[in-house]
Amino acid sequence: xxxxxxxxxxxxxxxxxxxxxxxxxxxxxxxxxxxxxxxxxxxxxxxxxxxxxxxxxxxxxxxxxxxxxxxxxxxxxxxxxxxxxxxxxxxxxxxxxxxxxxxxxxxxxxxxxxxxxxxxxxxxxxxxxxxxxxxxxxxxxxxxxxxxxxxxxxxxxxxxxxxxxxxxxxxxxxxxxxxxxxxxxxxxxxxxxxxxxxxxxxxxxxx
Amino acid sequence: xxxxxxxxxxxxxxxxxxxxxxxxxxxxxxxxxxxxxxxxxxxxxxxxxxxxxxxxxxxxxxxxxxxxxxxxxxxxxxxxxxxxxxxxxxxxxxxxxxxxxxxxxxxxxxxxxxxxxxxxxxxxxxxxxxxxxxxxxxxxxxxxxxxxxxxxxxxxxxxxxxxxxxxxxxxxxxxxxxxxxxxxxxxxxxxxxxxxxxxxxxxxxxxxxxxxxxxxxxxxxxxxxxxxxxxxxxxxxxxxxxxxxxxxxxxxxxxxxxxxxxxxxxxxxxxxxxxxxxxxxxxxxxxxxxxxxxxxxxxxxxxxxxxxxxxxxxxxxxxxxxxxxxxxxxxxxxxxxxxxxxxxxxxxxxxxxxxxxxxxxxxxxxxxxxxxxxxxxxxxxxxxxxxxxxxxxxxxxxxxxxxxxxxxxxxxxxxxxxxxxxxxxxxxxxxxxxxxxxxxxxxxxxxxxxxxxxxxxxxxxxxxxxxxxxxxxxxxxxxxxxxxxxxxxxxxxxxxxxxxxxxxxxxxxxxxxxxxxxxxxxxxxxxxxxxxxxxxxxxxxxxxxxxxxx
Numbered sequence: 001x002x003x004x005x006x007x008x009x010x011x012x013x014x015x016x017x018x019x020x021x022x023x024x025x026x027x028x029x030x031x032x033x034x035x036x037x038x039x040x041x042x043x044x045x046x047x048x049x050x051x052x053x054x055x056x057x058x059x060x061x062x063x064x065x066x067x068x069x070x071x072x073x074x075x076x077x078x079x080x081x082x083x084x085x086x087x088x089x090x091x092x093x094x095x096x097x098x099x100x101x102x103x104x105x106x107x108x109x110x111x112x113x114x115x116x117x118x119x120x121x122x123x124x125x126x127x128x129x130x131x132x133x134x135x136x137x138x139x140x141x142x143x144x145x146x147x148x149x150x151x152x153x154x155x156x157x158x159x160x161x162x163x164x165x166x167x168x169x170x171x172x173x174x175x176x177x178x179x180x181x182x183x184x185x186x187x188x189x190x191x192x193x194x195x196x197x198x199x200x201x202x203x204x205x206x207x
Numbered sequence: 208x209x210x211x212x213x214x215x216x217x218x219x220x221x222x223x224x225x226x227x228x229x230x231x232x233x234x235x236x237x238x239x240x241x242x243x244x245x246x247x248x249x250x251x252x253x254x255x256x257x258x259x260x261x262x263x264x265x266x267x268x269x270x271x272x273x274x275x276x277x278x279x280x281x282x283x284x285x286x287x288x289x290x291x292x293x294x295x296x297x298x299x300x301x302x303x304x305x306x307x308x309x310x311x312x313x314x315x316x317x318x319x320x321x322x323x324x325x326x327x328x329x330x331x332x333x334x335x336x337x338x339x340x341x342x343x344x345x346x347x348x349x350x351x352x353x354x355x356x357x358x359x360x361x362x363x364x365x366x367x368x369x370x371x372x373x374x375x376x377x378x379x380x381x382x383x384x385x386x387x388x389x390x391x392x393x394x395x396x397x398x399x400x401x402x403x404x405x406x407x408x409x410x411x412x413x414x415x416x417x418x419x420x421x422x423x424x425x426x427x428x429x430x431x432x433x434x435x436x437x438x439x440x441x442x443x444x445x446x447x448x449x450x451x452x453x454x455x456x457x458x459x460x461x462x463x464x465x466x467x468x469x470x471x472x473x474x475x476x477x478x479x480x481x482x483x484x485x486x487x488x489x490x491x492x493x494x495x496x497x498x499x500x501x502x503x504x505x506x507x508x509x510x511x512x513x514x515x516x517x518x519x520x521x522x523x524x525x526x527x528x529x530x531x532x533x534x535x536x537x538x539x540x541x542x543x544x545x546x547x548x549x550x551x552x553x554x555x556x557x558x559x560x561x562x563x564x565x566x567x568x569x570x571x572x573x574x575x576x577x578x579x580x581x582x583x584x585x586x587x588x589x590x591x592x593x594x595x596x597x598x599x600x601x602x603x604x605x606x607x608x609x610x611x612x613x614x615x616x617x618x619x620x621x622x623x624x625x626x627x628x629x630x631x632x633x634x635x636x637x638x639x640x641x642x643x644x645x646x647x648x649x650x651x652x653x654x655x656x657x658x659x660x661x662x663x664x665x666x667x668x669x670x671x672x673x674x675x676x677x678x679x680x681x682x683x684x685x686x687x688x689x690x691x692x693x694x695x696x697x698x699x700x701x702x703x704x705x706x707x708x709x710x711x712x713x714x715x716x717x718x719x720x721x722x723x724x725x726x727x728x729x730x731x732x733x734x735x736x737x738x739x740x741x742x743x744x745x746x747x748x749x750x751x752x753x754x755x756x757x
Contacts, residue, residue, distance in 0.1 A: 056264040060257050133257040141265045163266045188226045195262055
């Protein structure tokens with residue numbers, strides 16, 4: 001059974017007499033016929049609620065953030081285009097991951113060799129194993145709040161410089177008067193602390 | 208069973224490589240091969256990688272809200288380990304300093320921008336990347352949301368909000384409030400049109416241009432020039448050209464397409480993303496996007512995205528149809544559109560070259576001719592006055608009489624710039640009548656004889672539709688304080704080759720003089736020049752303070 005209130009079906013069933021489609025009227029060219037605002041909200045809500053997980057999934061397969069961003073834009077368009085095919089009693093995230101996987105494949109095929117980081121074999125492995133990990137990204141974010149508080153000020157400063165300020169390793173090393181090697185060591189330690197802290201909390205929540 | 212020492216070492220090695228991958232997004236081929244080998248062989252390394260990527264994604268989601276300074280919460284006791292923060296191994300202090308191994312970042316069209324020196328590192332506000340990433344993350348859903356709401360309510364995707372003598376082909380309505388047909392190719396034959404998109408973007412289109420509105424959040428530009436302001440909810444606005452897709456990341460930018468299909472993109476505020484398109488309808492082929500920041504520009508042609516050496520050119524784009532109260536002439540010389548208060552620019556009167564020029568002092572000019580200034584559309588040209596000489600691109604001439612035919616220093620606008628020195632060793636000063644025109648809130652340009660500069664008033668009127676040029680005003684004076692007996696310089700302001708202000712001798716003791724040259728709607732070129740009256744350009748520190756056009 002299709003998603004209840006699918007805007008395409010609603011259009012067919014209730015707007016048939018209105019012999020004008022918004023595609024004709026607005027020339028949008030994305031196959032949209034008519035959208036009921038409530039149903040639109042449903043679609044946006046479900047996509048938004050899975051955005052972080054899906055982004056994590058894509059990011060794991062193409063580790064560069066900019067690449068993941070490009071792919072996410074394509075994925076969102078396809079999700080909308082194929083929304084009619086989505087079965088509401090099925091797993092939206094798993095369905096979206098399938099679409100994302102195809103888009104990652106397309107992206108890798110089109111990209112020049114230097115932009116492809118991992119081999120196809122590894123990406124296939126990761127794609128299979130990634131769903132379960134990415135599925136808990138929201139829990140991970142909740143745990144992150146607590147774990148960040150457990151960093152010492154310098155560790156917190158490193159993380160903030162990286163993620164708030166987009167500072168490069170060299171810039172951080174320069175501003176803190178440390179060597180690049182020392183900063184990398186500190187980062188490894190900081191990521192390890194956060195990783196282990198989050199892992200403990202997720203395992204505790206699952207127990 | 209506990210992992211063996213070798214396995215633990217491999218796991219630690221993998222963690223180090225993953226952290227480097229997260230932070231630099233690049234590893235040496237050897238390091239990458241090693242990481243891949245470990246991941247292919249060991250499921251626990253893959254799990255580590257995936258969990259680290261999840262952490263990376265979660266931290267990105269928090270970008271902008273990560274406090275740098277320690278808080279009271281820092282002293283919280285860790286329930287997991289029983290340790291307080293102070294007991295956790297310090298991240299940096301305890302690390303033994305190691306030889307630096309700096310991996311070269313991958314080549315990109317633009318080098319990573321250095322962090323602004325004045326950025327407050329303790330700011331709790333979202334950082335540059337944080338803002339950009341959040342905008343990116345939200346853009347698709349936001350754009351979709353706007354698009355669908357537009358569909359539901361059947362509002363037009365774009366509406367005319369202002370026009371300046373705009374004429375559309377086929378008699379289409381260009382009046383205020385008129386809906387712009389979606390999906391229809393429209394030619395703007397003359398004038399300018401300001402259009403408000405349903406998604407919130409404001410776009411000014413300059414004639415001649417051919418364009419279409421494709422949705423409340425996107426347009427296509429086949430030829431011509433547009434400028435777009437996409438603030439707040441309008442982020443994500445898209446302009447497609449025949450060979451590029453320009454996506455707003457929270458910004459103000461200009462896009463131009465010439466008759467050969469070459470695309471220019473200029474960023475005036477914020478950032479935009481530029482990706483090449485292989486065909487007009489091929490969104491999937493938008494590859495290798497380039498992120499442009501404020502002040503940058505690129506040209507997309509023949510499959511290449513080439514950075515512009517001169518950067519963004521505000522003078523080349525109409526950015527608003529609301530006329531400004533006045534135009535700052537210093538800003539015009541520095542590359543602005545007269546409203547952006549830019550400082551520190553230079554023009555070499557011997558060549559027409561402009562930009563951040565190296566200082567040049569005693570400058571002999573064997574054959575003085577009029578030079579266009581190609582990088583500044585509102586500056587028609589420059590010259591070294593000597594005898595009868597052409598002073599604008601329409602061919603108006605003026606006889607300045609015999610001068611020494613030499614110059615000293617380029618035409619300089621500030622702010623500050625590398626000061627020349629007076630004969631007694633004292634540095635140049637921009638102080639006239641007790642006012643230092645180099646300080647914030649003021650501006651000046653130095654026109655040390657022999658030098659002349661011509662502004663294109665018609666270009667200024669095109670750049671600022673509706674702006675009425677009534678007069679040129681400035682303070683002028685000689686700031687040299689160690690004046691030896693000599694022939695003082697001459698100052699002229701001419702319009703279309705005819706003097707409207709002419710002072711033959713100006714001494715330092717004269718102090719600041721006020722110039723007010725009336726202008727009419729038919730005036731085309733405004734020329735400002737100084738000469739040494741045929742003796743020597745020494746000691747003639749002629750500055751124009753707070754020059755403006757009203």
